[in-house]
Amino acid sequence: xxxxxxxxxxxxxxxxxxxxxxxxxxxxxxxxxxxxxxxxxxxxxxxxxxxxxxxxxxxxxxxxxxxxxxxxxxxxxxxxxxxxxxxxxxxxxxxxxxxxxxxxxxxxxxxxxxxxxxxxxxxxxxxxxxxxxxxxxxxxxxxxxx
Ligand SMILES: *[C@@H]1O[C@H](CO)[C@@H](O)[C@H](O)[C@H]1NC(C)=O
Ligand SMILES: *[C@@H]1O[C@H](CO)[C@@H](O)[C@H](O)[C@H]1NC(C)=O
Numbered sequence: 001x002x003x004x005x006x007x008x009x010x011x012x013x014x015x016x017x018x019x020x021x022x023x024x025x026x027x028x029x030x031x032x033x034x035x036x037x038x039x040x041x042x043x044x045x046x047x048x049x050x051x052x053x054x055x056x057x058x059x060x061x062x063x064x065x066x067x068x069x070x071x072x073x074x075x076x077x078x079x080x081x082x083x084x085x086x087x088x089x090x091x092x093x094x095x096x097x098x099x100x101x102x103x104x105x106x107x108x109x110x111x112x113x114x115x116x117x118x119x120x121x122x123x124x125x126x127x128x129x130x131x132x133x134x135x136x137x138x139x140x141x142x143x144x145x146x
Contacts, residue, residue, distance in 0.1 A: 027124035031056075033144065034064035037081030040071055040145040049081040050138035057133045059122075060142075067144030069128045074105070074112035080143035084108050086135065087143055088121065095123045099131070106140040115140060 036042060037049060062068055072088040079085050084106040093100045099122040108114035120131035132142055 027122070027127075027129065030059040030061045030129050032063045033060050033142065034062075034066045035081070036065035038062070038066035038141065038144045040067065040075055040079055040085070040143055042079060042081055044078045044081055044083070047081065048083065048139050049141045051086075051132070051135045051141050052138050055132075055134040058131070060130050060132050061127065062130075062144040067146050069145065070104075070130060071143060071145045074107055075143050075145075077107050077109055080141055082141035083139040084114060084137075084141075085143035086117070086140055088119070089113060089116075092128065093121060093123050095125050098122065099129075104132070104142075106135070106137075 035049075037044075037047065062070065069092075070086070070088045072090065072092060075085045075087045077084060086104050086106045089103045089105045089112075099120045102119050102121050103113070104117045104119040105113035106115040106117075115136050117133050117136060119133065122129045130142070135141070
């Protein structure tokens with residue numbers, strides 16, 4: 001292999017590695033979501049939340065009053081501190097599956113998936129991590145349950 005060719009291969013390998021590392025968490029780097037209003041039990045009050053403006057797309061873990069994971073059944077509207085709570089449409093992966101793509105849906109009356117986002121989910125031995133993008137609209141918020 002020529003040196004120029006080797007350089008191209010090396011650069012594309014590094015690009016691949018850095019892309020993969022941002023998509024696959026090491027099970028220890030995540031940001032905690034623990035707000036009480038995120039809980040499925042929490043019926044929306046006058047305070048409305050939206051995970052759009054100021055949201056950072058990264059790996060998250062639900063904890064504390066927010067619950068431990070996202071529901072994977074259509075959740076009721078006007079819960080989780082928002083109009084359209086976001087849930088995971090699909091099954092949870094096993095630890096050996098690594099990070100998997102899932103559809104996240106926001107429920108609006110009459111349509112369990114009125115808005116949808118592509119997310120990633122990883123099972124870190126019973127602890128779930130989620131790579132969550134900015135929601136497409138307001139008022140949508142990622143929901144947690146126990
Ligand atoms: C949410 O509601 C469920 C079912 O009523 C209950 O078991 C659970 O403890 C509640 N969680 C919180 C944080 O209130
Ligand atoms: C959930 O995903 C399945 C499989 O992709 C799809 O057929 C179904 O319509 C989705 N559910 C909703 C409520 O959109």
